[in-house]
Amino acid sequence: MTDADDAIRRTVEAVARDSYGRLVAWLAKRLRDVAAAEDAVGDAFVAALSTWPRDGLPDQPEAWLLTTARNRLHARYRRERTAATAHARALQLLAERAERAAAGTTFPDERLGLMFASAHPAIDAAARTPLILQTVLGLDAAAIARAFLVAPATMSQRLVRSKAKIREAAIAFEVPEPHELPARLDAVLESIYAVYGSGWGDAAGADLRAGLADEALWLARVLAGLLPDEPEARGLLALILFCEARRPARRAADGSYVPLSQQDPARWDHAQIRDAEQNLAAAARSGRPGRFQLEAAIQSVHADRAQSGRTEWTAIAALYDELVRLAPTLGALVGRAAAVAEVHGPAAALLRLDQIGSDAVAGYQPYWAVRAHLLQRLGDARAAAAFDRAIGLAEDPALRSFLLERRG
Amino acid sequence: MLLIYETPQDFAARTGDKATPYVAAWRAYHRALVDAGVFVGGDPLQAVDTAATVRLHAGRRHVQDGPYADTKEQLGGITVLELPSLDAALEWAARCPAAATGAVEVRPLAPDLRHRIVS
Numbered sequence A: 001m002t003d004a005d006d007a008i009r010r011t012v013e014a015v016a017r018d019s020y021g022r023l024v025a026w027l028a029k030r031l032r033d034v035a036a037a038e039d040a041v042g043d044a045f046v047a048a049l050s051t052w053p054r055d056g057l058p059d060q061p062e063a064w065l066l067t068t069a070r071n072r073l074h075a076r077y078r079r080e081r082t083a084a085t086a087h088a089r090a091l092q093l094l095a096e097r098a099e100r101a102a103a104g105t106t107f108p109d110e111r112l113g114l115m116f117a118s119a120h121p122a123i124d125a126a127a128r129t130p131l132i133l134q135t136v137l138g139l140d141a142a143a144i145a146r147a148f149l150v151a152p153a154t155m156s157q158r159l160v161r162s163k164a165k166i167r168e169a170a171i172a173f174e175v176p177e178p179h180e181l182p183a184r185l186d187a188v189l190e191s192i193y194a195v196y197g198s199g200w201g202d203a204a205g206a207d208l209r210a211g212l213a214d215e216a217l218w219l220a221r222v223l224a225g226l227l228p229d230e231p232e233a234r235g236l237l238a239l240i241l242f243c244e245a246r247r248p249a250r251r252a253a254d255g256s257y258v259p260l261s262q263q264d265p266a267r268w269d270h271a272q273i274r275d276a277e278q279n280l281a282a283a284a285r286s287g288r289p290g291r292f293q294l295e296a297a298i299q300s301v302h303a304d305r306a307q308s309g310r311t312e313w314t315a316i317a318a319l320y321d322e323l324v325r326l327a328p329t330l331g332a333l334v335g336r337a338a339a340v341a342e343v344h345g346p347a348a349a350l351l352r353l354d355q356i357g358s359d360a361v362a363g364y365q366p367y368w369a370v371r372a373h374l375l376q377r378l379g380d381a382r383a384a385a386a387f388d389r390a391i392g393l394a395e396d397p398a399l400r401s402f403l404l405e406r407r408g
Numbered sequence B: 001m002l003l004i005y006e007t008p009q010d011f012a013a014r015t016g017d018k019a020t021p022y023v024a025a026w027r028a029y030h031r032a033l034v035d036a037g038v039f040v041g042g043d044p045l046q047a048v049d050t051a052a053t054v055r056l057h058a059g060r061r062h063v064q065d066g067p068y069a070d071t072k073e074q075l076g077g078i079t080v081l082e083l084p085s086l087d088a089a090l091e092w093a094a095r096c097p098a099a100a101t102g103a104v105e106v107r108p109l110a111p112d113l114r115h116r117i118v119s
Helices: A003-031 A034-055 A061-081 A086-103 A111-118 A125-137 A141-148 A152-168 A181-196 A204-208 A210-226 A231-245 A270-284 A291-303 A313-326 A330-344 A346-354 A365-377 A383-393 A397-407 B008-014 B021-035 B086-095 B111-118
Strands: B002-006 B039-044 B052-057 B060-065 B074-081 B103-106
Touching: A003 A034, A003 A061, A003 A111, A003 A125, A034 A061, A034 A125, A034 A152, A111 A125, A111 A152, A111 A181, A111 A210, A125 A141, A125 A152, A125 A181, A125 A210, A141 A152, A181 A210, A181 A231, A210 A231, A231 A270, A231 A291, A270 A291, A291 A313, A313 A330, A330 A346, A330 A365, A346 A365, A365 A383, A365 A397, A383 A397, A383 B021, A397 B021, B002 B008, B002 B086, B008 B021, B008 B074, B021 B039, B021 B086, B086 B103
Parallel strands: none
Antiparallel strands: B002 B074, B002 B103, B039 B074, B052 B060
16 A cells, blocks of 8 residues: 555544534434435545545545535435335435535534433333444444444444334434423433543543444544533533543553552643643533533542642542432442542441442442452451452453452 | 363463462452352362273263363363353353463353162
8 A cells, every 4th residue: 555545544534533424414314214314425435445545635624525425325325226215216315405505614513312312211222322432433233243342243233133123213403492402412421421431530441442442432522522511411511621641551561550649740732631621610610510521520639749749539529429419320329439538538438339239340340449458458357359350350450460469 | 160271371371389370260250259259169170191981882981081081171170050041151251361372161050860860
């Protein structure tokens, strides 16, 4: 491959990241068919990869792609015309509108509607996040399956079924009405957060799924940009930025795991932390706190260690109290116990852990890791069993080695 | 059923008098499986150099030293789990200490066939 080919390929990738979702959103809304929109846009990108290296980059790559997608729809329309179906008529109308949109200098960004349709309550909860990844970012089922540890065939089926559901149930590609917005927005926020990985601070998930961390950050930024007045959208963006900022410090030079308390703040990404602080401050000005703003605020307190050299655990514990009141997830309950340990000591924290239902925590690795550390600090012989459980449930080899060493 | 494929380094880490981190990780993993109530059975296998492979060609026995497949990772053990779904099995397979170095194959058992054979 020549340098020029390489440059074209990189350009196509850059255009794809931003345009893929816009094009699919625009077409899907009018066609009321996500799969058909994806096919047309996918074809257009394939065509771009073969023509752009030969003819050079078009002046308006997005318009070129929309025109090409339109041509594919035209071709499909001609094939289906003999059937004289309503669907064929819809395809023709759509192709005409696509032509007008491509002629304009801008066309509307309707990715938000696509996100709300993908995270609609009628869609299987397990399919919402994968659907957003596929429709907005164009990730293929195999890559999504890898990230979520699901068999590729199962993931394909889930995605196909969900797209059929959107078509058959005529789910609208719209931003919901104000009275519906908070509940519906939660589903979108949670889906994007699930892209980022596990919900607990520096737990293994975020590193294992590092491949999709960029995608999560990108989606959160798009969402916050499209919904500037929704503080929780900015809160989610701030939370992801804080966690990403610590990525460089999470592993030592030899690849071993470094817990948050031992990370060197000099290795944090301070530009990302500033970006996070600004978004969190803008969200806070709305006076409408929420789960993601609180989680971001907790990370903001951790980030302060870069300046002050110490961690304000009292503030973190207070934020966790509010978070547990608002959204008592396992991650929040375990995080609060860890904060209580720093403020009131391990015995008080252990009481908090004991209050969590035993069924819920059976397979929740962070619970066993925190429990093991608390028991060890108390000199309790049950620490070894808790460490074993935490090690056995760990997926990240670096975290496993760290816990094996701690257990002694 | 989890089919555990281990690297030569993993096999080396299984033996010896001193407890290695690899064996310690396996102890913890086994404990987590039992505590979660999903462990049915399973066993580690001896090293590959103990393997012999038998075939009948035209009624004649052919015995070959070594394992059936000549691959870098070799079958090192099996673990049978009782789980509600393939997703759950993949989750447990990812936590297996061998998954980070070798590979863990996940396969459902075939109870229908078993019934036809053993009844």
